[in-house]
Amino acid sequence: MPADLAVIGLGHHGLPLAQAATAAGVDTIGYDTDPRPVAELAAGRSPVDGSLTVPEIRRMLAGGFRPTADPAELGRVRTAVLCAPTPLGPDRALDLTAVTDAARVLAARLRPHTTVLLESPVPPGTTEGVLRDLLETGSGLRAGRDFHLAYSPGRLDPGSRTHGFAGTPKVLGGLTPACTEAAAAFYGRLTDKVVRARGPREAETVKLLETNFRHVNIALVNEMAVLCHELGVDLWDVIRCAETKPFGFQAFRPGPGVGGHGVPVDTVGAHRPLRLVELAGQVNERMPRYVVQRAATLLNEHGKSARGARILLLGITYKPDLPDRQGSPADEIARRLMDLGAAVSYHDPHVPDWRVRELPVPRADSLYEAAAHADLTVLLQQHRTYDLQGLSVKAQLLLDTRGATPGGAAHRL
Known part of the structure; x- marks a missing residue:
């Protein structure tokens, strides 16, 4: 049965997107190479990571969401979004194995005029490099001519009651202007505001900057916490006072460590390392x-x-x-x-x-x-x-x- 959208990867990136699409009336399937989350979701059970609650999953299923492990379903959609995980590898670079595996599965079934979007955190250049090559080689189609290709960084605030999917601006960058507009047309159905980047590399780097911004600033207040304890200063009172400044300051708070799925990236391919991010990682660790x-x-x-x-x-x-x-x-x-x-x-x-x-x-x-x-x-x-x-x-x-x-x-x- 054809669908408007295939979300590829049913983890913490993909499920909230599928939830937003289903709520917006987009006919959505969710595909994963691992049959376990597919079976759990089909049965109305919450995934292990708790990215969605049982009532939320059941509302999705009632709204027409269909989890599947059948790759043939990918050949019958208008839009496909890759949301595969990209954990840090031993060299502290992002591991793209799940993304490339998903791309190969999609490429074998890719039809002309499909819009392909990538949301996984990736090094700048991945969309127009590795991903484009895999999709073109596996399908025989050409990106920008036979199908649309774009990148849009995931922007999730899990559990937030104020920053939902629809109210969070969606950044995107396409391989060509037509690719950008195809991506904007899709995301415009799900969110109140679409922000067009100059291209995929700029959109990819947005995610890099946003994630590293968080980790660097948390590292700063973590160092301040250690210093203030040694000085006998109440850091929490310092932050309370500092955040009254209406410009030039954003409050971050220390903690026992930095969790979450957005990992700091201090090494980007063969380029020089980001020394400040590397140091921030050491402080937080x-x-x-x-x-x-x-x-x-x-x-x-x-x-x-x-x-x-x-x-x-x-x-x-x-x-x-x-x-x-x-x-x-x-x-x-x-x-x-x-x-x-x-x-x-x-x-x-x-x-x-x-x-x-x-x-x-x-x-x-x-x-x-x-x-x-x-x-x-x-x-x-x-x-x-x-x-x-x-x-x-x-x-x-x-x-x-x-x-x-x-x-x-x-x-x-």
Whole structure:
């Protein structure tokens, strides 16, 4: 059965796009080479990463969304969007394996006049280079003449109640002006504003800049957190005051590490490395170690050793009120605490099971009871369900890595 759109890759990039398209009345199929997410979605179950809730998935299915593992379906769509994952490889460059695999599958079934869009984070030049070559070689068609080709960076704020798909401007850049307009016509059905870049390379670099901007600024406040603790300065009050400046400042806040799917890219192909981004990565990567150091120091100051201490970790996801644990610093923090001999347990309303080093971590059923029993409670993520005022009263010792507790109620990062 023909469809208007095929979303290729049913992970954290693809599913929200498919959700927005279905809600806009676009006849949408979702394709993935892995049959597991396809089966889960078809059964109305939430994917492992929790990118969508069960009610959201069921509304999509009721709206006509069809998950499939049949590549033949790709030959019957007007628009195909590649949303394959591109994790960092061992050389800290983006691994394009999933993108190239998806491109080959699509190329074998590509029809004339199809609009092909790429949303995966990729190095600048990928769309008009690797992707174009694979699509033209596999289909016998020519990009810009027989089919449209463009890039549009994914701009997701998972769980946000204010920055939905429709209200977030969509940047795009096509191989030719006609490609750009074809992409704009498609995205114009889903979003209130379309922003045309000069070409695919500029659109690809937008994603690079946006992701690195976040990581560099988080690294700055993480370094400030360490410095302010040494100076006896309340950084959270500093940020509160600084963000009243109406120009030249944007508030970022420190934390136990940087999670999420948007990874900083400090090496772009054969080009020179981005030294500031590389340094920011080093700063952010050492934050879990700093949290453990602060935890051990707090225990020592209260006459206890980390060895044998009962430590409760609160909130192990990378973002509040979501089950997604991609890049969460909780795993490294737990491992380091265990290496010190601590007995680690956790509480998270969104994560029923957690394993570290293939071993299950005990999950606390009663939050207040667990906090009262623990020698140290460490807040890693401030889920909306946590009553932090009440928690600060019950906990023997509380380390707040998010600055979310009332002033004076806990030891802050």
